[in-house]
Amino acid sequence: MAGQSDPHISLFSPEEIEFMAEDELVEIVPNMRMDPLNFISGDFGPFFPQIPANVPLWLAMALKKRGKCTIRPPQWMSIENLTHVLEGEREDQGAFQAVPFHYIEISRLLFDHARDDIPDIYMVRSLIEDIRDVRLHKVETNLEKFSATSAVKIAHLSAMEVNVVRPFVVRALQAFYKHDNPVVMSDSDSVTDRQPQTRQPQVPRNAQRQPLKRR
Amino acid sequence: MSTTDVELLKTASRNEKAAPEILQFQAQLVKRAREQIQLMEDTMEEFEQSGMDPLTVSLYQMDLDRAQFLLRSYLRIRLQKLLCIDDIEKHLEETVLSKLPDNYQSARRQSIISEEDDMVPEPQLDTFVACKSSNTFVSLRLVDSERPLEMERHDASFVLYKVIKENIGVDIDLV
Numbered sequence: 001m002a003g004q005s006d007p008h009i010s011l012f013s014p015e016e017i018e019f020m021a022e023d024e025l026v027e028i029v030p031n032m033r034m035d036p037l038n039f040i041s042g043d044f045g046p047f048f049p050q051i052p053a054n055v056p057l058w059l060a061m062a063l064k065k066r067g068k069c070t071i072r073p074p075q076w077m078s079i080e081n082l083t084h085v086l087e088g089e090r091e092d093q094g095a096f097q098a099v100p101f102h103y104i105e106i107s108r109l110l111f112d113h114a115r116d117d118i119p120d121i122y123m124v125r126s127l128i129e130d131i132r133d134v135r136l137h138k139v140e141t142n143l144e145k146f147s148a149t150s151a152v153k154i155a156h157l158s159a160m161e162v163n164v165v166r167p168f169v170v171r172a173l174q175a176f177y178k179h180d181n182p183v184v185m186s187d188s189d190s191v192t193d194r195q196p197q198t199r200q201p202q203v204p205r206n207a208q209r210q211p212l213k214r215r
Numbered sequence: 216m217s218t219t220d221v222e223l224l225k226t227a228s229r230n231e232k233a234a235p236e237i238l239q240f241q242a243q244l245v246k247r248a249r250e251q252i253q254l255m256e257d258t259m260e261e262f263e264q265s266g267m268d269p270l271t272v273s274l275y276q277m278d279l280d281r282a283q284f285l286l287r288s289y290l291r292i293r294l295q296k297l298l299c300i301d302d303i304e305k306h307l308e309e310t311v312l313s314k315l316p317d318n319y320q321s322a323r324r325q326s327i328i329s330e331e332d333d334m335v336p337e338p339q340l341d342t343f344v345a346c347k348s349s350n351t352f353v354s355l356r357l358v359d360s361e362r363p364l365e366m367e368r369h370d371a372s373f374v375l376y377k378v379i380k381e382n383i384g385v386d387i388d389l390v
């Protein structure tokens with residue numbers, strides 16, 4: 001199937017994931033008055049000076065860019081909370097701390113477009129990078145522990161992390177699955193056992209083939 | 216809070232992209248999205264003529280662009296999947312099939328006595344996909360006799376596609 005052939009490329013590009021993250025709500029403080037916006041994606045506003053409002057990230061950035069508001073960094077992005085999360089990540093090697101699904105994209109967008117609204121930005125950025133590293137390392141380490149199974153559940157994994165580890169997890173799971181189910185894969189066994197890295201050929205597996213007449 | 220069509224389009228796009236086979240076409244959703252986009256395009260002209268301030272106009276344009284992008288994404292992914300099948304057929308026809316005896320020229324059937332499309336390769340359905348529950352809690356029956364997989368809202372699960380196939384768009388979304 002188109003797009004499915006090479007499992008080694010990430011399914012979603014970083015831009016696509018960022019696009020999806022831009023619908024997340026964030027708090028802004030407008031410095032002007034504006035009538036309600038009746039978008040296809042929803043209704044927002046009306047806006048009043050100094051009265052906080054919740055809007056999608058893409059809208060917040062558009063307004064910020066034009067000097068119409070400041071953006072309030074979300075609660076979870078405080079130094080206190082991030083330090084707590086990082087400590088938790090380091091202590092518990094078997095599980096992930098709760099983070100927003102789009103924590104990587106949201107923080108990056110805010111760093112790029114609203115740096116003056118983030119107090120101690122260097123510290124915040126550094127903490128988030130550390131959290132990312134510890135978490136990624138944790139997934140890699142735990143991958144090796146998969147036993148034959150048909151499902152893996154990872155609590156609190158974020159969007160970007162799912163996308164990055166997908167190829168590895170799928171490959172590991174497929175290897176175990178094939179190993180455990182030789183009968184099911186009998187048609188393609190000889191081909192796919194060669195190297196797990198190569199593209200899976202699509203083999204007709206319909207059982208009811210009519211044998212061709214001998215001539 | 217009800218889900219907007221834009222959110223539904225986003226989910227449909229994501230599901231379609233992550234699924235190894237083509238999913239059921241969301242005809243009603245596409246129809247509604249098309250209508251809303253068309254309506255907004257018409258309204259934009261009125262806005263500009265009525266002297267609405269440029270900032271507000273540009274914000275409406277951004278929202279419109281995002282909706283259009285999502286709709287096109289959805290249709291593009293499906294088209295790619297369909298063309299893939301189409302390409303294979305055309306290639307076979309040109310290179311091999313036309314040279315076979317009459318009764319064996321179909322790309323889909325071995326011969327005219329086949330009762331069904333026995334030459335159509337099945338997409339790799341024995342693959343694993345990443346998914347999340349769209350409701351608070353989902354309990355999945357797995358292939359083997361293991362105990363069911365219980366998914367909470369914050370869980371990302373990698374599961375055999377076959378297992379969650381029927382749940383897509385119901386209580387599970389692919390990510």
